[in-house]
Amino acid sequence: MKLSxxxxxxxxxxxxxxxxxxxxxxxxDRMAEAISERLAGTDPLVLCVMSGGVIATGLLLPRLNFQLRLGHVHVGRYRGATSGGELVWHYRPTEAIRGEQVLIVDDILDEGVTLEAIVRACRDDGAAGIHVAVLVEKRRPHVCEADFVGVQVPDRYLFGYGLDYKNYFRNVPGVFAVAVEDC
Structure with missing residues (x-):
């Protein structure tokens, strides 16, 4: 649904x-440095989590000065809503993952349900190693953890830098908390 x-x-x-x-x-910059220290020389397959991970991946890749390949995975739970539902796989690169060092890049670690499913899928598909990078991590319990975190924020509904509110605001430069009356 479009916002007026x-x-x-x-x-x-x-x-x-x-x-x-x-x-x-x-x-x-700090994330790129940490990722480079750990993954340089491993020729990782970087998986951008669509759609929120586009901005994180696009900003991170030019800062990674080592050999890597880019792919994507597309699984969603929100579909424009403000609360998550059932996982829906749109694209899972099963064959490309087998035997690879994989770096999953996403916008946020919230509950971790989607990221945990992606990590499990990579493991099931035979990845040699799996690493997770997120721009934003909410301070709350998660069902999985990230290896590389840009910033930690309170447990609020957010937008900006890839995070969306009802499919809008992904392009906003900064991370913003939605007002209570808009949640």
Whole structure:
């Protein structure tokens, strides 16, 4: 469902900036350094988690100065809603994963349900090693963990840097918490 321009503006005006663009760029630099230390020389297959991971992957890849390949995985739970539902696989690169070092890149570690399913699928498909990088991690219990985390934030509904609110705001430079009345 499309947001009206008035609703879009109202949601943006009520949102609280938690992480600025400068702080996010510094976090991505730190992530790239940590990933490079661990994965340089392993020729990893980087899997962008669609659609939220597009921005994280796009900003991270130019900072990784070593041999790697890019692929993607597409599984979703939200489909424009503000709460997760059943997992739906749109694309699973089963054959490409066998025997590979895999770096999964996503926008957020929230509950971890989607990431845990992707990690399990990579393991089932024969990955030699699996690493997870997320731009944002909520301070809350997760069913899986990330190896590389950009920033940690409170457990609130967020948008920006790939995170969306009802399929909008992924392109916003910064991480913002949605106002309670918009959740």
């Amino acid at each position: 321009p008035e609703t879009y503006t109202a949601v943006a005006d009520r949102a609280e900036c938690l992480i600025t663009q400068d702080a996010m760029e510094q976090a991505i």
